[in-house]
Amino acid sequence: MDQLLDYQKIKAASLLLRKKEEDELQKWKRTALPSLFQEEETDFMEVSLFDLAESFFSLMRKKEEKKTRTIKRKEFSLEEKMKEIMAVLKESSFLDFLDYFSQQESFEEALVSFFSLLELIKSRIVIAIQKGPFQPIKVRLRQETYLKRK
Amino acid sequence: MKNRLKEVIESLIFISLEPLTLEKIKNVLQEYPEEQVEQAIKELLESYLTNERGIQLLQSAGGYLFSTSPEHDLWIRRLFKLERKAKLSPAALEALSAIAYHQPATLAEISATRGVDSSHTLKTLLQKKLIKIVGRKKSPGSPLIYRTTDKFLVYFGLTDIKDLPSPEEISKILEEEKYLEKDESSVH
Numbered sequence: 001m002d003q004l005l006d007y008q009k010i011k012a013a014s015l016l017l018r019k020k021e022e023d024e025l026q027k028w029k030r031t032a033l034p035s036l037f038q039e040e041e042t043d044f045m046e047v048s049l050f051d052l053a054e055s056f057f058s059l060m061r062k063k064e065e066k067k068t069r070t071i072k073r074k075e076f077s078l079e080e081k082m083k084e085i086m087a088v089l090k091e092s093s094f095l096d097f098l099d100y101f102s103q104q105e106s107f108e109e110a111l112v113s114f115f116s117l118l119e120l121i122k123s124r125i126v127i128a129i130q131k132g133p134f135q136p137i138k139v140r141l142r143q144e145t146y147l148k149r150k
Numbered sequence: 151m152k153n154r155l156k157e158v159i160e161s162l163i164f165i166s167l168e169p170l171t172l173e174k175i176k177n178v179l180q181e182y183p184e185e186q187v188e189q190a191i192k193e194l195l196e197s198y199l200t201n202e203r204g205i206q207l208l209q210s211a212g213g214y215l216f217s218t219s220p221e222h223d224l225w226i227r228r229l230f231k232l233e234r235k236a237k238l239s240p241a242a243l244e245a246l247s248a249i250a251y252h253q254p255a256t257l258a259e260i261s262a263t264r265g266v267d268s269s270h271t272l273k274t275l276l277q278k279k280l281i282k283i284v285g286r287k288k289s290p291g292s293p294l295i296y297r298t299t300d301k302f303l304v305y306f307g308l309t310d311i312k313d314l315p316s317p318e319e320i321s322k323i324l325e326e327e328k329y330l331e332k333d334e335s336s337v338h
């Protein structure tokens with residue numbers, strides 16, 4: 001009973017927060033500008049699939065050493081993961097490659113995410129870039145996709 | 151001299167990507183007495199309230215930051231070629247308010263409150279940097295504990311976590327809902 005009341009309160013609070021969100025989204029702050037003007041795509045070079053794969057598997061190897069694997073029977077679909085990646089990109093202009101895969105709970109999940117990312121790159125929806133060798137790899141929407149969606 | 155101080159502070163806030171706290175401003179302006187700095191900030195805030203400008207000076211997440219006026223949203227979106235800004239999903243908003251009111255909170259606590267598994271939602275909120283992991287709970291399984299971030303405060307325009315909708319405001323919404331439900335049932 002208590003739980004239910006608590007849930008109703010949380011739900012009511014989230015309605016109030018929604019109103020605040022709507023108000024705030026109309027005020028643009030430098031903290032939340034879209035990346036369109038921040039950095040030119042030409043400042044970066046595209047990361048090759050080999051480099052991506054190498055970076056991915058070396059991260060997985062590191063993770064493997066650190067902790068024991070938890071076995072979970074949860075299925076991840078490519079489509080779901082692609083949607084997730086797109087949702088992140090729409091919200092926060094770019095995705096840090098290593099950060100993103102470090103957060104995956106299992107190797108299986110990371111692997112599906114990785115293939116989803118490759119699929120998005122192949123379809124030329126997103127691009128993986130870095131400033132130079134050994135620099136952090138970032139994934140972002142291709143500028144064309146960004147504009148085409150309008 | 152005092153006028154110049156106001157302008158210096160204006161520049162500091164302008165160039166900061168995060169809300170600039172009073173503490174930081176005082177640190178930078180260490181050669182000035184604290185009261186003078188505070189007075190200058192007050193005057194700066196007032197000048198932004200009275201002048202007709204496209205920029206507002208806001209207090210958010212315990213600091214000061216500039217934002218554009220909400221009335222200019224249409225043209226800014228046109229500049230960035232954006233139809234609209236993405237809003238949080240209802241699930242994300244619900245999980246976020248569960249964390250905000252119960253923090254520090256674990257995944258199990260949030261899922262229990264909402265009655266659904268929230269692991270996916272938390273992951274999204276982490277990626278958006280609206281919540282952060284602050285440690286592990288000393289209980290079986292030592293689950294991760296989460297808190298809201300400063301970015302959360304800025305996102306909702308809150309100065310402080312105490313600025314969250316109050317219990318009174320929440321009860322009011324609940325009352326209104328009850329009222330509506332009663333209304334509907336009397337019609338049928």
